[in-house]
Amino acid sequence: MPLAPEHLACSRCQTPIPPADWNREHAFCASCRAPLQAWVFPAFFAKPAAASTGTPVLEANESSCFYHPLKRAVVPCDRCGRFLCALCQVEFLGQNWCPRCIQASSEKGQLAQLDPSRKLYDNLALILATFPALIVWPTIITAPVTWYVVVRYWRAPSSILPRTKIRFYIAACLATIEIGAWIWLVLFLIYRRR
């Protein structure tokens, strides 16, 4: 890892980059002489804000946090309505969320903004439909499996990037052709024997 969080360093030799070379179009590493550009933004100079731990409930009629009964509630969750203290309040997508709602939505795949990964079922279907066809005989198994993948995952969340369903369509067409070809072959063999 060439950079430590607290300073900037050359990616090649890890020599720190002096401030005189920051935000310059053309600079060179003082050690390895590699041309480099180090772009620094205001967040680099900002001191980390102290995290709020929430204030304790002082009076009996004060609302308390759902998750921390001894902490004073400051805001309700915009999803479930539970009262939250400053520690539990999460600002997300312009709303106040509680950690449990975020976790639940994330687990259901409802929040593309938090997904760390996505399965590409359309690619899986396309590969199942094409590669086995190169050696022909596995398609007797993979063609129905392709259809299963297409039907089962047609509505499953795909990539969060712009992506069409063209792969699903092609996979379904190929799988149909392969199944049709097998049916024709079986019928051909049966009628030939007769």
Add this chain to the structure above:
Amino acid sequence: MTTQPQYRELPGRSGIFVRDSLWMGTDHLLSVRRNPFSESYRRFYFADIQAIVVTDIPDLLAFSSYTAAILVMVTAAALMYTGHPAWGIFCALLSLLSFFVGFRSANCACYLQTSISTAMLPSLRRQVDAGKAVELLKVEIEKAQGSVSAEVLTSGAVDARAARVSTAEAALRHASGQVHWIAFSLMLVRGAVSAISLKGVVSIPLGVVAAVIGTTILLLLILAAIQQRNSDLPLGVRRLVYVTLAFYIASGLVSFAVSIYIAAHLGPRATSQAMILEDPALKMYGLVDLIGFLALGCTGLILMWRHQREVHTPPPIELGNGG
């Protein structure tokens, strides 16, 4: 509620089966690694990005690939000419593949820093792509954070961080460049010997001198390449040494190919040395060799002379207002 963010792709991609790409959302940068069956995401919010560092890295793979591509292309042409079209086409395809590999090789590394992590952006591996992507990113980051003024950079805000970098200059080692001087000078001598050979003057002593000079240059270039690491020699000189080494190797390989070609072409018909020397392929090779050695030697000497002048010229005297 399913919210699908909108993204637009930034320049730069890497990999074939595992592809990396960068996408820009409304408030964050998305680094995507796409496997055949899945995608993994990493988000960097514009408000959290502290710095972006782009460093050029030596494009050795590209250089090797282009050299290999040229050599294979020459081989392909020779095979076509000698009546082996199938192998010629195969070599031509290999040459194209080498060109492609050279074209796609990485020549820079881009790192993005936040307060808690430093991450490499694998898709930004070409300088052109990195330049375009960083320009687009800078606009979005400055929209979210504002820009750093020159006063901030020079004020005490960076003093604490700057303290850690005060020893950077000391890491450089001074190199006199004597080996470079000798090597580049000998290249001119080698060029002169090539010129004499090209004129048709061939003798055993001249061949021995050429071989000795050639070997000496090769050894000196290897020594120079070792000596110049982490030294204060200019980048141009250091790159030229590598280029010259590559030229030397390429020259040797082409010489070998030309010899085989002449042997195959003339064969038993070669009754005299003059007949071999008059072969156009050999003359062409000699001319390219001569021009190459002279050009590289002259460029090296000029670069060394400029460096010497910079090192030995004192800084200008600062005159007062009255001056």
